[in-house]
Amino acid sequence: MHELSIAMSIVDLAQEEAELRRVQVDAVHLELGALSGVVKDALLFSYEIACGGTLLEGSRLIVREIPVEVYCPACQTPKILASIQWFCCPDCGTPTSEVLHGRELMITALELKQ
Amino acid sequence: MNPEPRLLEVRKNVLKQNDVVARALRERFRAQGTFVVSLVSSPGAGKTTFLEKTLALCRPRCRVAALVGDLATENDARRLARSGAPVRQITTGTLCHLEAAMIEHALVDWDVGPLDILFIENVGNLVCPASYDLGEDLRAVLLSVTEGEDKPLKYPTIFNSADVAIITKIDLAAAVEFDGQAACASIQAVRPGMNVLKVSAKTNEGMEAYLQFLMENASRNLPKASV
Numbered sequence: 001m002h003e004l005s006i007a008m009s010i011v012d013l014a015q016e017e018a019e020l021r022r023v024q025v026d027a028v029h030l031e032l033g034a035l036s037g038v039v040k041d042a043l044l045f046s047y048e049i050a051c052g053g054t055l056l057e058g059s060r061l062i063v064r065e066i067p068v069e070v071y072c073p074a075c076q077t078p079k080i081l082a083s084i085q086w087f088c089c090p091d092c093g094t095p096t097s098e099v100l101h102g103r104e105l106m107i108t109a110l111e112l113k114q
Numbered sequence: 115m116n117p118e119p120r121l122l123e124v125r126k127n128v129l130k131q132n133d134v135v136a137r138a139l140r141e142r143f144r145a146q147g148t149f150v151v152s153l154v155s156s157p158g159a160g161k162t163t164f165l166e167k168t169l170a171l172c173r174p175r176c177r178v179a180a181l182v183g184d185l186a187t188e189n190d191a192r193r194l195a196r197s198g199a200p201v202r203q204i205t206t207g208t209l210c211h212l213e214a215a216m217i218e219h220a221l222v223d224w225d226v227g228p229l230d231i232l233f234i235e236n237v238g239n240l241v242c243p244a245s246y247d248l249g250e251d252l253r254a255v256l257l258s259v260t261e262g263e264d265k266p267l268k269y270p271t272i273f274n275s276a277d278v279a280i281i282t283k284i285d286l287a288a289a290v291e292f293d294g295q296a297a298c299a300s301i302q303a304v305r306p307g308m309n310v311l312k313v314s315a316k317t318n319e320g321m322e323a324y325l326q327f328l329m330e331n332a333s334r335n336l337p338k339a340s341v
Contacts, residue, residue, distance in 0.1 A: 107128060
């Protein structure tokens with residue numbers, strides 16, 4: 001369970017940005033890849049705790065889950081994996097280890113208070 | 115009707131701090147001619163025994179040392195020190211994984227001289243270590259024959275993040291009716307093309323092939339190194 005330390009990093013980064021830009025944050029938008037090694041529910045739970053006593057207290061974490069996208073050498077095009085337990089092209093079945101997306105753990109936007 | 119939310123675009127990698135330290139470590143190791151191997155596995159897969167044997171077998175051929183992460187005790191470091199190689203423990207307290215900054219910190223006053231290979235034993239955990247780059251050149255994931263053959267399917271993220279899979283305790287395979295083909299199929303499903311080595315640190319089976327694999331990778335990675 002390392003989601004709490006991840007949540008604390010998210011809060012630190014978002015707080016730093018909010019202070020720099022002098023804005024009040026209502027929500028933090030995050031891209032979370034299926035191969036990031038972070039569990040969404042545990043992260044949401046930890047986020048609330050990590051926000052306590054900071055400028056972000058009461059803010060929300062909005063998670064956009066990113067599926068694993070691989071490059072299929074046979075089809076010569078990016079494909080979305082059907083399952084992270086099966087690194088094969090969902091169309092032609094060719095095995096591939098070339099991951100293009102799915103490792104994201106990225107703050108993409110701050111939603112500001114109206 | 116609610117007004118459209120006001121969005122301020124930012125792009126910040128949450129693990130950037132770790133990644134920056136890891137990159138600096140990698141550059142530093144490369145400049146020193148040190149090849150770095152990290153070991154990850156579930157608790158009890160045999161990391162420490164395997165590493166103890168690896169260190170003992172490597173010592174006559176090249177300069178090796180080990181950093182070993184553990185939640186609380188220093189027992190592993192004591193066991194590894196029996197190999198005669200320099201060993202330093204990183205006690206993580208309640209933290210379930212190593213981070214790049216811990217490696218950096220452990221190196222500060224560790225006077226081991228030049229190394230050909232540095233091993234880093236992560237905390238026994240197949241989940242959290244997957245997210246953290248430690249500046250290693252090679253990540254080895256261990257799976258013992260006493261675990262399920264489908265473990266790679268249960269923990270695809272860490273197996274996918276590894277560069278080589280090592281099946282340990284192979285001397286027990288028959289006793290526990292281990293299905294090697296099924297295990298290899300699980301590994302290939304989550305990381306097609308990954309090398310799989312089978313070893314027993316107890317009987318030495320497969321250890322020589324593993325050492326050859328290490329030396330080849332080390333010399334490919336560090337063309338000017340002496341290994």
